[in-house]
Structure formats: structure tokens, C-alpha cells
Amino acid sequence: MKIAGIRAAVPSRTVTNRHIEDMVAEHSTELGERDLREALRRVSFFLTYSGSRERRWLSDGEVPFDLLSQAVSEAIAEAQLQRSEIDLIVYTGVDRGFLEPAMAYLIGAALGMPQAHCFDIVDACMSWTRAAFVVSSLLSTSQYRNALIVNCEFNMRTDGRVNPRCFRLGNVDEVEWNLAAYTLGEAASATVLVRDDTRLWEFHFRSEAQYSDLCSVPLDAYMGYCVPQPRLGRNGPNYFHSFASEMFRVGKPHAIDIFNRLSVPHEEIKAIFPHAASMQAWWEMGTKLGVQDKIQSIYPDLGNLVSASVPVALARAREAGSVREGDQLAGWVGSAGMSFASFAFAL
Template sequence: MKIEAIKAALPTKKLTNDDILALIEEYSKPTFTGDLKAALSKINFFLRYSGSDTRHWLDKDERPIDLVARAFQEAITEANCDKNDIDLLVYTGIGRGFIEPAAAYHIAASLGLQQAECFDILDACMSWTRTLNIVHSLLQTGRYKRALIVNAECNMRFGGPVFPTVFQLPNVEAIEWSFPAYTLGEAATATILSCDPDREWEFHFKSRPDLADLCNVPLDGYEGYCTPSQRIGLNGINKFTSFGVELHANAFPEFINIFKCLKAPIEEIRAIFPHASSKREWDKVAEALNLKHLLWHIYPTYGNLVSASVPTGIASAIAAGQIKRGDRIAGWVGSAGMSFCAYSFIY
């Protein structure tokens, strides 16, 4: 499978850590019990400790579909193909406007893709990576010639699953299950893929469903679809709840074990693209395997882009001249679920 083009589009509103702290202070003042200044100081420390600096959110006149269209147009231009050449479109990621039908249908209609079969894949921050693996298998069957993967991880809209609810802290304890919300950025990506038997891909996945209650956005009535846990829904129904410290603590050994599954020679890898959940935590894992020098981080600049993290990282590395055609690269992802993946391929 060949990546013919991979592009990312970012919104224009840029926020610093200080902007995030100001928003938390504004929305927490009416509800907070205790020392708010001490809580803000704690969040500030965590942000800077993780390596966070800036992130981008949609401005008032911007829409997720506009970012998708921009990324798609740049991708199709680079791939030198026509819209009608795309016969499969997969929408992937958490940011979405529809539960029914699959978001891919509305994306296809907006982009003018009349020949493409459509469906969605949703697997939290693993979504784009999981889709790569599935599309790789589908292209090998010969059923499709060219596939498009798109996402629009724009989850910070007012009244959405994160903002402002998770910025309305009731007490300092709530930071434990709310902090990851303050690292989120927004982006859309478009990836065009075609079958190429000369480019081998290697994927390794592992799931840890026993950790499923560490990061959730529960729907109304979720209790009937799971074994209930006191961790789920602490910020409310349809709202984001995430225990970031525990996620990374449990992920550390899994990250090491899954990367060791790769058969690709380490000395051939030009760059490794981690999920943008924390620069410091990923550096710790990479240091354990003597791989820190290979990590390409976008977290400090763009924040956690959810399922758009790795494709945005790859697109930015290409633009910066960090990788070129013929280079071997690797992806390294951990996600709510929990799930873990390491994969490698020739760009």
C-alpha cells in the first residue's frame, strides 16, 4: 500500500497554556469549592511538565467541513488524481456531526465524491491507525483501487463533549479525570492510499478492555451496554472524562512490548510518530528503548489531536523535509479502550 498523499488542515485560533488556564478560571469560579488558584497552579504545572505549549481551535467563522475540504484538496492535488478515482471513503475519529448515518456519507456529498463507497471506523485515538490496517487489507483484495481516509477532530465547540463543561471544575480532585481535556487541539486530515505490493506494511495491535473505564464519552443509557464503573461519566453524560495519569501509567509497559513486536530493523527507521498525548511521557517510553532521537513530536505545538495526531505528524514531517519518499517510518499509538499499536512501512 502506498500513501499517495497525506495532508492536515488546522484552524486559525491559537491558544497558549495561559489561555487555557484563563478559561478554566472563568468557568470554574461560580462552581469551585476550595482554593482555585492552587488548582490552576497544579494544572499549569501538569501542562508544562507534559510539554504542552499551544494548540489550535476553530474560530467563530470556521467549520470542521471547511478543514476537511482544504486537506482533501491539497491531498488530491498532490496525488494527481480525480475525485472519481476514489472508490472508498472512510471517515474516522471522534469528532463527528452524526450518529446516523455514517459521517462518511455526508463528507462524500460535501466533497463531491459520487463514486466512493462510504463507511466509518470509530476507535477513539486509534481510529486512523486502525483504519490504515483495514484499508491495507481491502486494497490487497483488489476490490478498491484508491481509498481516502478523512477525519475532523474538532471537539472543542461550545456545548460539546469538552467545552465548557470540563472547564467548570467543582474542586481540585476533578483535575484527576479532567486534565487531558486541557491538552486538546483541533485538526482535520486527508490521506489518499492505493495498492502497492512493493510497499510492505507491518502492524501489531493489542487491546486491554480491562482498562475501558479510564477514558470515556458516555451516551445516555450507557449503563445498559456495559458493566457499570464509578469512573464513567464523572463529568456528565455526553461529556469527556479521562484519567490521564493512569492511562499513561498502564500504557508504559504495553508501549514497550508492542514496539518490540516490530520486525523492521530499528536502524532503518527514519522517524517514529507517536500519538500526541504527552511529549514527556512518550519521551520516557522511547528512552527506555533508546529511541528518543527518532520521535517526531507535534504535541507541544498542536496539542492532542486525537485520531488526527499521527497523520498530522507525518504531514508536518514531510513538509519540514524530515522524511522523504523511500524512508522507513513507524507509528506508535496508545488509545482509550485501551488499545496499543506499533506499525512500520516505507513512505
């Protein structure tokens, strides 16, 4: 399987860490002055320590589908394909406009690929990686030749899964499960993958479902679909929560182990593309493996792009020329669930 085209589109509004602190202060009207100062101190420390500086959000007049359409058009053009040649569309990620039908059908209909087979893959920040694994298996069967993986992650809009609930703190303790929300950026990506039997991808996955309550976006009737846990639904139905510090603590050993499963020698890897949840955490893990200098982090400038983290970083590196055709690359992802993955491929 070969990446024939990969493009990303980010919105125009730049949001700094100071903007985040101002939003917390504006919406947390239930906090007294002393508690608000402590909450803002914790937010500032976490953002600075993690390596966050800014992120991009939708500006007035911008809509997710326009940015996705731009990314799709550019990726298909880069792949030198006609839209009629796309056999399969897979929509991935957390943010979406429809639960039914699959988002992929709406994209195929609107963007001139109505006959492409369509389905969605939902696996939190792991979604793009999981989709790449599924697509690689399908392309190897010869049933498909050209596939398109797309995602929109625009969770920070006013009616999104984060804003404004995660900024409206009722007490200082709520900072703990809302910190991850303050790191989120927005983006759309499109990846064209074509069958190429000379380019084999290596994937490794690991699941640790006992940590599934650490990060979630529950729906309205979620209590009837699970065994209730104290940490589930901390911000109520339809809103994001994440115990980020604990996820990093319990996840680091699993992430290191999954990367070590790659058969490609570390010294042969040109660049590593991680899930952009924290620059500091990935640097610490990379240092333990001696690969920290290979990690391509978009986190300081674009924030945590959820399932779009890896494809956006790949697209930017390819466009900048820091990676070129033939380079040996790797992906490294940790996600809610919890799940962990590493993969390697030649560009």
C-alpha cells in the same frame, strides 16, 4: 500500500497554556479561592511537565467541514488523482456531526465522490491507525485501488464534547479526570492510500479492555449499555473524561512491548510518529528503547489531536521535507480502550 497524498488543516486560533488556566478560573465559580489556586497549580504543573505550550482551536467563522474540504482537496491533488478515482472513503475518529448515516457518506456526497464505498471507524485515538490497517487489507484484495481516510477532530467548540464542562470544576479532585481535556487541539486530515504491492505495511495491535473505564465519552443512555463502573461518566453524558495519569502509568509497559514487536530494526527507522498525548511520556518510552531522537512530536505546538495526531504529524513532516519517499517510518499509538499499536512502512 503507498501514501500517495496526505494533508492536514488546522484552525487559526492559538490557545496557550495560560489561556487554559484562565478558562478554568473563569468557569470554576464553585471553587473557593484556596481550592482554585490548588487546582490551577495542578493544571499548570501537568501541562508544563507533559511538554504542552499551545494548541489550535476554531476561530469565529471557521467550521470543521471547510478545513476538512481543504485537506481533502490538497491530498487528492498531491496524489495526482481525480475524485472519481477514489473507490473507498473511511471517516475516523471521535468528533462527528452524524451518528447516522456514516460520516463518510456526507463527505463523499459533498466533495464529489458519490459513488465511493463509505463507512466509519470509531476507535478513539486509535481510529486512523485502525483505518489504515483495514484499508491495507482491502487494497490487497484488489477490490479497491484508491482509498481516502479522513477525520475531523474539533472537540473544543462551545457545544463540543469538552467545552465548557471540563473547565467547570466543582472541586479540586475533578482536576484528575479533566487534565487531558486541557491538552486537546483541533485539526482535520486527509490521507490518500493507493494499492502498491511493493510496499508492505507491518501492523501490531494489543487491547487491554480492563482499562476501558479510564477514558470515555458516554452517550445519554450509556448506563443501559454497560456494567456501571465508578469512573465511567464522571462528567455526565456526552462529555469527555480521562484519567490521564493512570493511563500513562498502566499503558507504558504495553506501549513499549508493542513497539518491540516490529520486525524492522530500530536503527533503520528514519522517524516515529506517535499519538500526541504527551511529549514527555513518549520521550520516556522512546529513551527506554533508544529511539527518542526519532520521535516526531507535534504536541508542544498543536496539542493532542486525538485520531488526527499521526496523520497531521506525517503531513507536516512530509511537507517540511524531514521525511522523503523511500524512508522507513513507524507509527506508535496508545488509545482509550485501552489499546496499543505499532506499525512500520516505507513512505
